Structures are given as structure tokens and as C-alpha cells.
Amino acid sequence: MVAVPFASPSTTSRVARMRATLVTWLAAGLLALGGLLAVSNGFFLATYTLSAATILLALAAAVFAASIWAKRRIRRDIDAKLGRLERFMQTFGQTQGTLRGLDGRIVLWGIGAERLYGYCEEEALGKNGFDLLHTRFPIPFEEINAILARDGEWQGELTRRHKDGREIHIIGKWSLIRGEAGEPEVAIEVSSDITSIKLAQRQLHQTNALLRAILETAPGLIYAKDLQGRIILANVSTLDLIGKPWPEVEGRTDLEFLDSKGQAEAVMVNDRRIMDQARTEEFEEVISCEGRHPRVWSSTKAPLRDADGKVIGLVGVSVEITERxxxxxxxxxxxxxxxxxxxxxxxxxxxxxxxxxxxxxxxxxxxxxxxxxxxxxxxxxxxxxxxxxxxxxxxxxxxxxxxxxxxxxxxxxxxxxxxxxxxxxxxxxxxxxxxxxxxxxxxxxxxxxxxxxxxxxxxxxxxxxxxxxxxxxxxxxxxxxxxxxxxxxxxxxxxxxxxxxxxxxxxxxxxxxxxxxxxxxxxxVVSAEVTPFLPVGALQAGAR
Amino acid sequence: MNDAQIFVGIRVLIIEDEALVSMMLEEFLEQIGCRMMGTASRLDDAIIKARSLPLDMALLDVNLAGEASFPVAEILTARDIPFIFVTGYGPLGLPADMRHIPVLPKPFQMAQLVDAMRMAAY
The missing domain is CATH 3.30.565.10 (Histidine kinase-like ATPase, C-terminal domain)
Structure with a gap:
């Protein structure tokens, strides 16, 4: 049985009830009049008044009967409405909806809320929901209440704690229900669990941060190009080498960055071949620079694929090995x-x-x-x-x-x-x-x-x-x-x-x-682990 | 040593900056009957002698006191005089257009010297 927190009779049932009350009073009036006539008939016109009193009494009885019938109909009507309300409440309870008083006290707690938060109805009813669920609000609670009072509704992300202690993230939709005089009575809360979405977002964020950190700290060039050889990603080292900020690099090709157009074309043809063959390759690239010695790069280039596995470009890592x-x-x-x-x-x-x-x-x-x-x-x-x-x-x-x-x-x-x-x-x-x-x-x-x-x-x-x-x-x-x-x-x-x-x-x-x-x-024997390394200084010098 | 008889009487120039090695080469060549036309240990001297001496064969050290002896090789090639490189480097130290010239790696035995000379002559 769902606790029905309040009974708010509809307008129609109020009219019906007023009518029933009116009929009852009318019957009572008639009865009183009949009674008066019956009492007074002993002193005045006995025969006449007796018959009139009988008619009045009969009329009163009929009106009484009508009022009782009307009341029973109203009762049935109310029962049916209450039944519907109860069924609605039960169904509402199966969603993750709850009702609470303005003080936070829980007045409706269904199976949906139990599933979401772990507490059963007995554990939740009458408790302060915010305390029970360790609710953390995105903005101060007072502000939320102000919005709720002003607009009649509020929506936002909340962090709560499940009975087993784990944190859950929800989107809460709150609506205020007002009494007849317009005064706030209770609040409906409908919650959607977004914990898994939140976790996925957090993971995505972490992955992005990790990727960013790798991009910015790796001692070499990291870049990605689309099928036309246009740059779609470049780390700081790459931008430093090109000598231009990202907005001037994005979407441009090697033709605009390399001193030798012939070399740029050769690089792009090679890139295109790697994308066509969809195979990772490692090789050396010699790029000449005006007024300087050519620089030698050890490059690894791999096809870049979309979610369906289609090649949509390439990712490259190049480390300068000129010094080496x-x-x-x-x-x-x-x-x-x-x-x-x-x-x-x-x-x-x-x-x-x-x-x-x-x-x-x-x-x-x-x-x-x-x-x-x-x-x-x-x-x-x-x-x-x-x-x-x-x-x-x-x-x-x-x-x-x-x-x-x-x-x-x-x-x-x-x-x-x-x-x-x-x-x-x-x-x-x-x-x-x-x-x-x-x-x-x-x-x-x-x-x-x-x-x-x-x-x-x-x-x-x-x-x-x-x-x-x-x-x-x-x-x-x-x-x-x-x-x-x-x-x-x-x-x-x-x-x-x-x-x-x-x-x-x-x-x-x-x-x-x-x-x-x-x-x-x-x-x-030359130990397998002892491979001859270059001095660290040489590596650093060759990094950019 | 009978197969070395073919070198009897041929005129040879030795270009080698290590005096002792040069002396040893002379001794070797005289043993097989060559006629020593001269020796050179420096590039300028070697160029003059390679241009002017009547020669049938030359032994040419690749490195003459730090200088590559390839200009001498070009003169000998132009004069169509067969020669061999005597070197501590091996064939990889040679320019691409001279890789076909026989190379006598130091140190060497007399048999190797004779083989290299035969390769150069034919």
C-alpha cells in the first residue's frame, strides 16, 4: 500500500458534495416544517394540517433518500478516484520518483527509489532524504529552493550515496506541488542514474589528459594528417619546428611548411602510400632546411582509422637523429x-x-x-x-x-x-x-x-x-x-x-x-643486455 | 713463384708513404724480376712521377701522409697504366668509380701481391 500523503478533492467532487449537502439541509428543513405542522395541528385545523404534514414528511423522506443516494454516489466516485490515485502512486513509485515534504522528509518511496538507492520503504519514509542519501548539490541548497519556489521546478546533477556506500550520480528533476491557496506543499523528485555516463566521461577526460601529456612531453614530433595530407593534430614540438601557432598549421600540408617543395611532395606521396597500404612503417626522412645542414628524422607512420576501421589518415612520430x-x-x-x-x-x-x-x-x-x-x-x-x-x-x-x-x-x-x-x-x-x-x-x-x-x-x-x-x-x-x-x-x-x-x-x-x-x-661474449647506447647528451641534443 | 715470371722486366712505380713498407715492396718486386722505376711517398711527387715515368704497372697507397691518392689514380687510368691500390682500408674506402681496381690489403703476403698484380694486368 502506497501512502497517500494528502487528499485534494477535485472541483467537480466539491460541487457534487455541496449539492448533496444542500439536499440534506432541504430535507431537514422540510422535516422540521412537517413536524411543526404536526405539532400545531392539535390547536388549529386538525384534518387539514395533518394531511399537509404527512405530505411534507413524505417529501422530506424522499429528499433524504435522494441525499443519501447522492452521498453514496459521491463516495463511490471518491473511492474510484482514490483507487486511481493509488495505482498512479504505485506506478510512479516504480519509476525513480519520490515525494518529499519541503523540509526534505520523504513521504513517498517506491520500488524504483529502492532499486536506485538501496533503502527500502520502511528505511526511507519519514527520513530526511538529503541526509539519508548524503546528497551533494551543484549549487547551494538555498539557491535551489529559491529557484523551485520561483519557477516551480528545478533540474540539476546531484551526487548521492547508495546504501552500500558507493557514490551515484543522478540528474534530478524537482517539481513543486502547491496547495489550494498556492502555498508549496510537497516536491516531486524524479531521478535518472547517470553514474555510468559520468564514469565514462571521467575516463574519457583522463584518457584525453593522458594523451595530451604524452603529446606535450614526448621528445619528438607527433602529428596526424588526413587523407589529403592536411595536418589535423600536431604537438608542441611539431609546432615549434614549423614555427607557427596551431591555427596557422591546422588543415595545411607539408607543401606549406617544408623549404623544398620537391621534398614535401615526396613526403606526401610516401604518406599516401602508407595510407593506401594501411600498414605501419618505420624509415628515415632527410629534410633539407635553407641555410642549414639537412636534418635526418627517424619516422614511424601508422594509418589512422575511424571507428569502423576505415583509414582516414595517418599518425606519425618523428625523432630527429641528425646528431646520431x-x-x-x-x-x-x-x-x-x-x-x-x-x-x-x-x-x-x-x-x-x-x-x-x-x-x-x-x-x-x-x-x-x-x-x-x-x-x-x-x-x-x-x-x-x-x-x-x-x-x-x-x-x-x-x-x-x-x-x-x-x-x-x-x-x-x-x-x-x-x-x-x-x-x-x-x-x-x-x-x-x-x-x-x-x-x-x-x-x-x-x-x-x-x-x-x-x-x-x-x-x-x-x-x-x-x-x-x-x-x-x-x-x-x-x-x-x-x-x-x-x-x-x-x-x-x-x-x-x-x-x-x-x-x-x-x-x-x-x-x-x-x-x-x-x-x-x-x-x-657481448651481453645481450649491453647494447651500445649513445651518450644521453647526444640524445638530448638530437631531440629537437 | 713460376707464375710470377710474367712480371719479369716490367717497369713498376711504388707510391707508398711508409718507407719500410715501400722497401719491402721493392724487395718483393725485385724478387719476381720487376724493374723498379722509382718510388714516391708524397702526393705531389707521386703525381709528377705518375705523369712522366715510362711505366707498365704501379702500386698505389690510398693514403699518402693524410692525403688521398686518387688524383694519381686518375692520371694512371688516363695513361692506361694498370695499377693496384695498397691500403689498410679495404675496398669500402674507395670511390665508386674505382671499386673495380684490385686492392691489396695491408699486411699482405707475396702471393697476394702477385695475385693483385695479375688481376690488374689482365
């Missing part, structure tokens, strides 16, 4: 110069040795020459890699190359790809050279069918090791030399020392020579 390119070029130049010096020095050493050893043992001279060549070959590998390291395959192949002519089948080389540190690469190249020379003179390579298996692997453990083995087979019977030659000593000492590990050469009779080199992996 310059440093790279200088580094390359220096590496070339270094290599040139090293090679010249080696050639000079060769020349000195050749002069010094003139007339001596040609074998000695050849040995020296070959060792110098091996050293030079290892330098070549390192130079190609800018002295950052060398692939172990390249080092091994390079060391065997002078001996491999027409005899590649003599070497079986296997092992995982690794990048050696420069020092390790040089040491390994020299060691392999000695082993090969020895094998050619006395070992497996001194015969037609002898072979050498070179294998390296990573030995896992607390401290992983790189283990490289050199195993000769098919050679002549091996004799342990009475004196360990320079080559063997170079391997066992120098190599072990340079690699921070251990090396051994075993004259394994009769199979052949077995060489083993073991070194801590971390001391010989």
Missing part, C-alpha cells in the same frame, strides 16, 4: 682510420721483420708473416663490426680462410651463434691460427684425408662457460713433442689469459691433437 647520424658517421670514419693505422703498422712490422730476417730461415719469415696475417684478419672482422664485437662464426671462418682453399671439407665447424668481445675475438683468431698451422705441419691437415672438427657450445651452470674444442682425426700418429713450441704455448698461456679461462692442447695418441678452450661466457 653524424656521430655514427664520425665513428665509422674513426674506425676506418684506426684500422688503417693498425694495418699500416702491421705492414711496417712485417717490413721490419722481412728486412731483419733477410737471408735467414725462410720458414721463420713465413711463420711470422702468417701470424701477422691472422692478426690482420681478426682485425678485419672487428672493423666490420665497428669494434663492438664479432660473430664467432666470422672469427672462426676468418681464421681458417687462409688454409681453407679447396679444402673446406677438411673443417667441420659447428656451434651456436654468439657475439664475441673484441679481445676474445682476437685471442681466438690467433689461437685457431696456431692450431691450424700446427695441424698443417704435423697434424691431421698434413695428410690428404685428415680432418678437424671445431665445435663450440655453452656449458650451463652457476657460471656458464663457453667451451670450444678442436679435434683432429685421420692424421699421422701423433708424437708428443719434446719441447712445447711457441704455438702451443701461445694457446695455453696467452689465450687462457686473454679469455680469462683455461686452454689445453692434448697430443692424444694415436687419434690426433685435441685442443680445448674454456672461458666464462660473461667474459668473452
Amino acid at each position: 647520424k653524424r656521430i655514427e658517421e664520425r665513428l665509422q670514419l674513426m674506425v676506418n682510420e684506426l684500422n688503417h693505422r693498425v694495418k699500416n703498422t702491421l705492414a711496417t712490422v712485417q717490413a721490419i721483420a722481412s728486412q731483419t730476417l733477410r737471408g735467414g730461415d725462410p720458414i721463420v719469415r713465413q711463420n711470422l708473416e702468417r701470424r701477422l696475417m691472422a692478426l690482420a684478419a681478426a682485425h678485419d672482422v672487428l672493423t666490420r663490426e665497428k669494434w663492438e664485437g664479432a660473430s664467432i662464426d666470422d672469427v672462426v671462418t676468418g681464421a681458417l680462410a687462409p688454409f681453407g682453399e679447396g679444402g673446406d671439407h677438411r673443417f667441420a665447424v659447428s656451434g651456436p651463434s654468439l657475439r664475441l668481445l673484441p679481445r676474445a675475438a682476437l685471442a681466438l683468431a690467433m689461437g685457431l691460427h696456431e692450431l691450424t698451422t700446427n695441424a698443417l705441419k704435423y697434424g691431421a691437415l698434413s695428410t690428404l684425408n685428415g680432418q678437424v672438427a671445431i665445435n663450440w657450445q655453452i656449458v650451463e651452470g652457476a657460471k656458464p662457460l663457453l667451451r670450444l674444442t678442436w679435434i683432429e682425426s685421420g692424421g699421422p700418429p701423433v708424437a708428443v713433442p719434446s719441447r712445447r713450441g711457441f704455438g702451443v704455448r701461445l694457446i695455453e698461456r696467452s689465450l687462457a689469459q686473454d679469455l680469462g679461462g683455461k686452454a689445453s692442447v692434448i697430443f692424444d695418441q694415436p687419434a690426433g691433437i685435441v685442443g680445448t678452450i674454456e672461458a666464462p661466457l660473461c667474459d668473452v
Whole structure:
């Protein structure tokens, strides 16, 4: 049962009731008159007055009956109206509508309000709704009341608290209901829950703020263009580079911003291609500037799509790498110069040795020459890699190359790809050279069918090791030399020392020579995490 | 060394700024029977000798005391005299139009010198 807070009879029912009252009074008057006549008839004309009194009484009875009938009809009418009102109230209660007194006291609380706020009717009725729901108003409550009193209605966003404590946002529509004299009686509140919309708005706002922050802090150009290449978004860096404020940039193309129209067209053709192919691409762009060196940009451009996935433009990020390119070029130049010096020095050493050893043992001279060549070959590998390291395959192949002519089948080389540190690469190249020379003179390579298996692997453990083995087979019977030659000593000492590990050469009779080199992996291999970075200063200088 | 017989009697100019390397080259070339026409260690000297000497072959260091020797290469090309570059740089240090010229990387063995000279001559 919905509490009906007040009964305001309609105009029509008031007229009907007044009429019924009038009839009742009329009947009462007639009855009184009849009674008077009946009383008075004993003194005057008995027969006449008695009949008149009877008629009056009958008339009064009829009028009474009519008044009772009229009252019953009015009652039915009122009942029907009250029933309708009650049904209306129930339905109203199913919406999120409530009624409250002017003091805020809740007088109607339906199932809709219960669903919205969590409180049932018993918990809500009679309470102050604003306190119960911890209502926060967009403007002072007094102002709202003033508007309500003036206009009869008010609408605004309210923040309230659900029974379970969570905050809900609603749009409230308030209407004032006035009494017969026009005085405010109660207020209807109809609420719409906009919490999810509010949250979505807040998220959108946060996303926008985040995007803005990224746009403004990213050390590079961020921009978006439409299908015609017109700029539709540009961050501060982009505007700084163009040298114009946003209103003068929006909707314009590169043709207006780049010094060279040809370059602008080339950039736009490339942009267009990326949009057509709808694929993200990364590349370098060289843009010349009047009176300055050309600037090099590393750009990533991706197609920009609408909600349906249709390409409507592109988004680009460009970071200037002019300085980096310059440093790279200088580094390359220096590496070339270094290599040139090293090679010249080696050639000079060769020349000195050749002069010094003139007339001596040609074998000695050849040995020296070959060792110098091996050293030079290892330098070549390192130079190609800018002295950052060398692939172990390249080092091994390079060391065997002078001996491999027409005899590649003599070497079986296997092992995982690794990048050696420069020092390790040089040491390994020299060691392999000695082993090969020895094998050619006395070992497996001194015969037609002898072979050498070179294998390296990573030995896992607390401290992983790189283990490289050199195993000769098919050679002549091996004799342990009475004196360990320079080559063997170079391997066992120098190599072990340079690699921070251990090396051994075993004259394994009769199979052949077995060489083993073991070194801590971390001391010989370029760590994957240690990629050569540019100094931070260079990066900053290249940012704009 | 029999295949080096083809170089017996040919007239060679050595352009090399490292005196010791130059001496070694001379020794190598004399061993295979070449006739040494002269040596140069500086660019201006090298240009004069490349223009004026009667030559069948030249060995040309790419870097002469910091100066590139390509002007000499152009003179030799114009005179149609075969030559090889002797360099510590490798072929990448050469201008595009000279990449076909044989390169003898330093340090080198005699066999490599002979190979490079043969490539230049044919």
C-alpha cells in the first residue's frame, strides 16, 4: 500500500458534495416544517394540517433518500478516484520518483527509489532524504529552493550515496506541488542514474589528459594528417619546428611548411602510400632546411582509422637523429682510420721483420708473416663490426680462410651463434691460427684425408662457460713433442689469459691433437643486455 | 713463384708513404724480376712521377701522409697504366668509380701481391 500523503478533492467532487449537502439541509428543513405542522395541528385545523404534514414528511423522506443516494454516489466516485490515485502512486513509485515534504522528509518511496538507492520503504519514509542519501548539490541548497519556489521546478546533477556506500550520480528533476491557496506543499523528485555516463566521461577526460601529456612531453614530433595530407593534430614540438601557432598549421600540408617543395611532395606521396597500404612503417626522412645542414628524422607512420576501421589518415612520430647520424658517421670514419693505422703498422712490422730476417730461415719469415696475417684478419672482422664485437662464426671462418682453399671439407665447424668481445675475438683468431698451422705441419691437415672438427657450445651452470674444442682425426700418429713450441704455448698461456679461462692442447695418441678452450661466457661474449647506447647528451641534443 | 715470371722486366712505380713498407715492396718486386722505376711517398711527387715515368704497372697507397691518392689514380687510368691500390682500408674506402681496381690489403703476403698484380694486368 502506497501512502497517500494528502487528499485534494477535485472541483467537480466539491460541487457534487455541496449539492448533496444542500439536499440534506432541504430535507431537514422540510422535516422540521412537517413536524411543526404536526405539532400545531392539535390547536388549529386538525384534518387539514395533518394531511399537509404527512405530505411534507413524505417529501422530506424522499429528499433524504435522494441525499443519501447522492452521498453514496459521491463516495463511490471518491473511492474510484482514490483507487486511481493509488495505482498512479504505485506506478510512479516504480519509476525513480519520490515525494518529499519541503523540509526534505520523504513521504513517498517506491520500488524504483529502492532499486536506485538501496533503502527500502520502511528505511526511507519519514527520513530526511538529503541526509539519508548524503546528497551533494551543484549549487547551494538555498539557491535551489529559491529557484523551485520561483519557477516551480528545478533540474540539476546531484551526487548521492547508495546504501552500500558507493557514490551515484543522478540528474534530478524537482517539481513543486502547491496547495489550494498556492502555498508549496510537497516536491516531486524524479531521478535518472547517470553514474555510468559520468564514469565514462571521467575516463574519457583522463584518457584525453593522458594523451595530451604524452603529446606535450614526448621528445619528438607527433602529428596526424588526413587523407589529403592536411595536418589535423600536431604537438608542441611539431609546432615549434614549423614555427607557427596551431591555427596557422591546422588543415595545411607539408607543401606549406617544408623549404623544398620537391621534398614535401615526396613526403606526401610516401604518406599516401602508407595510407593506401594501411600498414605501419618505420624509415628515415632527410629534410633539407635553407641555410642549414639537412636534418635526418627517424619516422614511424601508422594509418589512422575511424571507428569502423576505415583509414582516414595517418599518425606519425618523428625523432630527429641528425646528431646520431653524424656521430655514427664520425665513428665509422674513426674506425676506418684506426684500422688503417693498425694495418699500416702491421705492414711496417712485417717490413721490419722481412728486412731483419733477410737471408735467414725462410720458414721463420713465413711463420711470422702468417701470424701477422691472422692478426690482420681478426682485425678485419672487428672493423666490420665497428669494434663492438664479432660473430664467432666470422672469427672462426676468418681464421681458417687462409688454409681453407679447396679444402673446406677438411673443417667441420659447428656451434651456436654468439657475439664475441673484441679481445676474445682476437685471442681466438690467433689461437685457431696456431692450431691450424700446427695441424698443417704435423697434424691431421698434413695428410690428404685428415680432418678437424671445431665445435663450440655453452656449458650451463652457476657460471656458464663457453667451451670450444678442436679435434683432429685421420692424421699421422701423433708424437708428443719434446719441447712445447711457441704455438702451443701461445694457446695455453696467452689465450687462457686473454679469455680469462683455461686452454689445453692434448697430443692424444694415436687419434690426433685435441685442443680445448674454456672461458666464462660473461667474459668473452657481448651481453645481450649491453647494447651500445649513445651518450644521453647526444640524445638530448638530437631531440629537437 | 713460376707464375710470377710474367712480371719479369716490367717497369713498376711504388707510391707508398711508409718507407719500410715501400722497401719491402721493392724487395718483393725485385724478387719476381720487376724493374723498379722509382718510388714516391708524397702526393705531389707521386703525381709528377705518375705523369712522366715510362711505366707498365704501379702500386698505389690510398693514403699518402693524410692525403688521398686518387688524383694519381686518375692520371694512371688516363695513361692506361694498370695499377693496384695498397691500403689498410679495404675496398669500402674507395670511390665508386674505382671499386673495380684490385686492392691489396695491408699486411699482405707475396702471393697476394702477385695475385693483385695479375688481376690488374689482365
